[in-house]
Amino acid sequence: MQTQCITIETHAKYIFNCLAPDEREQAEYHFAQCDECLEKLIINRELLEEIDLAQFDPAPSNLIQPALGKIFDYLKTFREWLTDLAQPPWLGSVATVRSGKDSAKTVSPGAVLVKKEMQDLQVEIYIEKLKESRVALWIHVSCNKRPAPNVYLSLKQASGATVARLLNHDYECFDNIPYGRYSLKLEQKEAAKGIYAFKIDDRGLHER
Numbered sequence: 001m002q003t004q005c006i007t008i009e010t011h012a013k014y015i016f017n018c019l020a021p022d023e024r025e026q027a028e029y030h031f032a033q034c035d036e037c038l039e040k041l042i043i044n045r046e047l048l049e050e051i052d053l054a055q056f057d058p059a060p061s062n063l064i065q066p067a068l069g070k071i072f073d074y075l076k077t078f079r080e081w082l083t084d085l086a087q088p089p090w091l092g093s094v095a096t097v098r099s100g101k102d103s104a105k106t107v108s109p110g111a112v113l114v115k116k117e118m119q120d121l122q123v124e125i126y127i128e129k130l131k132e133s134r135v136a137l138w139i140h141v142s143c144n145k146r147p148a149p150n151v152y153l154s155l156k157q158a159s160g161a162t163v164a165r166l167l168n169h170d171y172e173c174f175d176n177i178p179y180g181r182y183s184l185k186l187e188q189k190e191a192a193k194g195i196y197a198f199k200i201d202d203r204g205l206h207e208r
């Protein structure tokens with residue numbers, strides 16, 4: 001039986017261990033059957049770990065809006081790791097290569113698609129979760145919906161290693177790279193187009 005969704009108050013009480021045993025049991029029963037509430041619980045916990053609430057004064061509303069936006073983006077990213085993601089069309093041939101003919105249409109359940117604008121270029125980064133804290137990054141760059149010519153990609157790891165590639169197909173792949181902090185720099189005909197800095201960990205991709 002589907003029970004009622006958990007209120008914010010109950011979430012807080014649950015996290016701070018202030019529920020009566022039967023209320024706690026009810027909440028756990030609900031978390032087990034409602035992905036949305038479970039997701040909120042995990043996020044609330046994360047936020048509480050990262051934020052020291054005591055050091056905040058009430059914020060003016062012009063500051064709250066962007067902060068809420070960030071939380072929603074984070075929520076979206078987190079969600080996307082968990083759900084089956086529609087594979088971007090430009091990746092069609094890749095999946096065939098990776099997973100063999102029979103399962104050409106299956107997409108890994110741990111995947112994130114990020115879209116960025118860098119000047120006149122549209123950048124799509126599809127991240128597939130692999131085993132042992134590693135991912136594959138597939139990068140597609142287009143200009144007015146057509147593959148962008150002469151794009152040079154360099155992926156720099158926080159530890160210092162840089163892999164640079166000339167994008168001469170629809171996409172370029174950086175395969176089997178470890179979780180960590182990265183920055184991706186785009187150049188076209190020797191003109192810098194932009195840098196995208198991000199972190200990949202078990203929870204997905206986070207913009208830095």
Ligand SMILES: [Zn+2]
Pocket residue numbers: 004005006030034035036037
């Ligand atoms: Zn619920």
